[in-house]
Structure formats: C-alpha cells, structure tokens
Amino acid sequence: MNINATLFVQALSFAFLIWFAVKFIWPPLNRAIDERNKRIADGLAAAEKGKAALVEAERKGDAAVKEARERASGVLGESEKRAAQIVEEAKAAAKVEADRMIAGAREQIAAELAKAKTELREQVAALAVAGAEKILQREVDAKAHGEMLSKLKAQL
Amino acid sequence: MAAQNPSEYISHHLTNLTVKVGEGGFWTLNVDTIVMSWVLGIVGLGLIWLVAKGATAEVPGRLQSFIEMFFEFVDGTVRDVFPGSRAFLGPLALTIFTWVFMMNLMDLIPIDWVATVSHGLGAPAWKAVPSTDLNTTFAMSFSVFFLILFFSFKAKGAGGFMHELFTAPFGSNPLLWIPNLALNIIELLAKPVSLGMRLFGNMYAGELIFMLLGLLGTIASLSFGGLLAGGASGVLTWAWAVFHILIILLQAFIFMVLSVVYIAMAHEHH
Numbered sequence: 001m002n003i004n005a006t007l008f009v010q011a012l013s014f015a016f017l018i019w020f021a022v023k024f025i026w027p028p029l030n031r032a033i034d035e036r037n038k039r040i041a042d043g044l045a046a047a048e049k050g051k052a053a054l055v056e057a058e059r060k061g062d063a064a065v066k067e068a069r070e071r072a073s074g075v076l077g078e079s080e081k082r083a084a085q086i087v088e089e090a091k092a093a094a095k096v097e098a099d100r101m102i103a104g105a106r107e108q109i110a111a112e113l114a115k116a117k118t119e120l121r122e123q124v125a126a127l128a129v130a131g132a133e134k135i136l137q138r139e140v141d142a143k144a145h146g147e148m149l150s151k152l153k154a155q156l
Numbered sequence: 157m158a159a160q161n162p163s164e165y166i167s168h169h170l171t172n173l174t175v176k177v178g179e180g181g182f183w184t185l186n187v188d189t190i191v192m193s194w195v196l197g198i199v200g201l202g203l204i205w206l207v208a209k210g211a212t213a214e215v216p217g218r219l220q221s222f223i224e225m226f227f228e229f230v231d232g233t234v235r236d237v238f239p240g241s242r243a244f245l246g247p248l249a250l251t252i253f254t255w256v257f258m259m260n261l262m263d264l265i266p267i268d269w270v271a272t273v274s275h276g277l278g279a280p281a282w283k284a285v286p287s288t289d290l291n292t293t294f295a296m297s298f299s300v301f302f303l304i305l306f307f308s309f310k311a312k313g314a315g316g317f318m319h320e321l322f323t324a325p326f327g328s329n330p331l332l333w334i335p336n337l338a339l340n341i342i343e344l345l346a347k348p349v350s351l352g353m354r355l356f357g358n359m360y361a362g363e364l365i366f367m368l369l370g371l372l373g374t375i376a377s378l379s380f381g382g383l384l385a386g387g388a389s390g391v392l393t394w395a396w397a398v399f400h401i402l403i404i405l406l407q408a409f410i411f412m413v414l415s416v417v418y419i420a421m422a423h424e425h426h
Contacts, residue, residue: 003182004186010189022248
C-alpha cells in the first residue's frame with residue numbers, strides 16, 4: 001500500500017475512461033433522451049390540440065344538427081300549409097266545376113222542357129184542329145182560324 | 157486458512173501482486189490493482205456504452221431504461237451543482253461513479269474466495285479491490301485536482317487565478333498576500349488529499365473489518381466457544397456486507413459529487 005508507479009498507470013486509465021465517456025457514452029445517451037423528451041412533449045401538445053379540435057367539432061356538429069332540425073320543421077310547416085292550400089284550391093275548383101255542370105244540366109233540362117212544351121203545343125193544336133174538324137164535319141181553314149189557333153197555343 | 161496465524165492472514169490479504177519496472181521502491185506496479193481496475197472499468201463503462209450505442213428515442217427496453225435512469229441521476233446531480241455545459245462534467249461524473257462503484261463492488265466478494273482462486277492460479281497475492289489501493293484513489297483525486305487547476309485557469313485566466321490566490325480570502329493588502337497564498341495552497345491541496353483518502357480509508361477499513369470477521373471464523377470449532385465464534389463470524393460478516401452495500405454506493409456518490417462541486421467552484425469568481 002505504498003505510493004508507487006501504479007499511480008501514473010491509474011491516472012492514465014482514468015483519463016482514458018473519461019475520454020471514452022465524453023466521446024462515446026454521453027452524447028448518444030443525451031441525444032436519445034433529449035429526442036424522446038421532445039417527442040413526448042410534441043405528443044402531449046398534439047393530444048391537447050386534438051382534444052380542443054374534438055370539442056370544436058362537437059360544437060359544430062351540435063350546431064349543424066340544430067340548424068337542420070329547425071330547417072326541417074320549417075319545411076314541414078311550409079309543406080303542410082301548401083298541402084292545405086292545394087286541397088282548398090282543389091275544393092274550390094271542384095265546386096266551380098260542379099256548379100257549372102249543374103247549371104249546364106239545368107239549362108239543358110229547361111231547353112228540352114221548352115222544346116217538349118212546344119212540340120206538345122203543336123200536337124195539341126193539331127189535335128184540337130183535328131177534333132174540331134171532326135165535330136164540324138168540315139175542313140177548318142187554317143188561315144181563317146189561324147188567329148184563334150195561335151191564341152189556343154199560347155194558352156196551353 | 158486456519159493454518160496461518162492472524163497477523164499473517166491479515167498482512168497476506170493486504171499485499172499487492174507487484175512487478176518491478178525500475179530501480180527503487182517507487183518503480184513498482186501493482187498488477188492486481190491495474191488489471192482489476194481495467195477489467196472493472198471496461199465492464200462498467202462497456203455495458204453503458206453498448207446501450208448508448210444502440211440508444212434510440214423509441215420505447216426503451218429494460219436495460220436501456222435502467223442506463224437512462226442512471227444517466228438522468230448523474231445528469232441531474234451535475235445540473236444541481238453546475239449551471240454551465242455538462243458536455244465534459246457529465247461524462248466525468250458518470251465515469252467516476254461507474255468506475256468507483258465497480259471497484260468498490262469487489263469488496264463484497266469474500267476475500268478468501270479471491271485468495272483461493274488466485275492461489276489456485278499460482279499468484280502469491282491478489283487484492284481484488286482497486287479502491288483499497290491508495291494509488292488508485294490518489295490517481296483519481298489528483299486528476300480531479302489538475303482539472304480544478306485547468307478550469308480555474310480557463311474560467312479566470314492565468315492573471316485572474318493568480319490574483320485570486322494572493323488576494324482571497326482576506327483581502328488585497330500586500331501584507332496579506334503570503335497568508336492568502338498559504339491558505340489557498342492548503343485549501344487546494346486538501347481537496348485531492350481528502351477526496352482520495354476518504355475513499356481509500358472507507359474501503360480499506362471496510363475490507364479490514366471483513367478480514368477480522370473472517371479471522372473470527374478461523375477459530376470456529378466443534379466446542380461451545382468455537383461454534384459461537386463461527387456463528388458470530390457468519391452473522392456479522394453478512395450484516396457488515398449488507399451495510400457495505402450502502403457504503404460502496406455512498407462512497408462512489410460522494411467521490412462523484414465532490415469532484416463536480418470542486419470543479420464547479422473553480423468556475424466561480426471570488
């Protein structure tokens with residue numbers, strides 16, 4: 001346990017080990033750890049950003065759903081109104097058409113009635129003349145009694 | 157080892173395997189110290205190097221996590237003491253802790269096992285713990301001392317450092333130059349001496365206690381007193397070894413922290 005030349009050998013060994021550590025051990029370890037620290041920090045920041053984006057997206061989604069719902073209910077109301085209007089219009093049109101048809105039918109009936117009356121009148125007049133001829137045993141002069149026949153037709 | 161007497165047992169375990177490389181007692185090399193410290197340095201730093209070489213920022217494996225934990229521990233310790241760049245002080249602290257810890261760890265190998273193996277290989281003596289050799293601890297602490305001087309010059313310039321040597325701590329009065337210088341030299345030298353002696357003293361004393369407890373074991377026999385001695389030797393050796401785990405870690409940590417603190421202080425201006 002004396003101090004001897006071993007001292008120098010050990011000092012050189014120590015110097016060599018320090019050199020080795022400075023050159024080959026410290027830098028790669030330091031680099032790896034620093035890089036991982038950076039990655040973790042980046043990852044945490046990205047997660048934070050992702051969370052914020054999610055909240056934003058949820059908010060946007062909710063707003064979109066709400067707007068769509070409002071629009072849908074608006075459209076529904078509009079279409080209901082429109083449908084009711086169409087029904088009303090159709091009803092009105094149908095009523096007009098029906099009235100028109102009824103009026104046409106009445107007119108036709110009235111015209112046919114008038115025509116039938118006229119025909120009947122003619123026939124009754126003819127019949128009356130024929131009857132009178134039989135009664136009188138002679139021919140009735142249509143011209144001479146025309147005025148009387150016209151009065152008769154008008155009375156029928 | 158029961159054949160030896162106690163003083164032979166102890167002095168034998170405190171003998172280095174030496175080789176003479178020149179005239180005089182100084183030119184001797186402690187082969188066991190050099191070989192053990194090289195092997196331990198290569199194993200310790202080599203393991204870290206293997207991990208560092210393949211270290212990526214991907215998810216680390218268990219070994220890489222452990223090495224990174226150790227790295228962060230050293231890095232954090234240096235950061236607490238020294239605010240500047242850790243490109244040199246970091247690896248210095250890492251080297252000191254790893255090497256000192258590995259050397260101290262050898263203290264937990266029972267000395268008689270070491271002796272049995274080395275005798276079996278034909279070596280007359282083999283000290284397995286390089287940090288119980290003053291050459292190792294002083295080599296490290298005086299290396300730190302020269303680093304202190306180097307960083308003092310670097311941080312303050314030759315003039316600034318000289319100025320500080322002569323004017324701190326008492327003042328710049330010329331009458332105080334000599335006392336200032338004397339105090340500064342003592343202070344500077346006290347650092348490496350205490351640093352080296354602390355590690356050496358702790359490890360040497362620890363080993364000595366293992367030896368004394370082992371010696372107690374040598375008088376074990378099948379009598380009441382003999383059984384008591386054997387039992388006490390076993391139990392106390394175990395207890396001391398457990399306590400020693402704390403000491404070897406603590407001494408490695410202290411050596412590292414004090415080295416960094418001293419070098420950090422060299423950067424400060426008074």
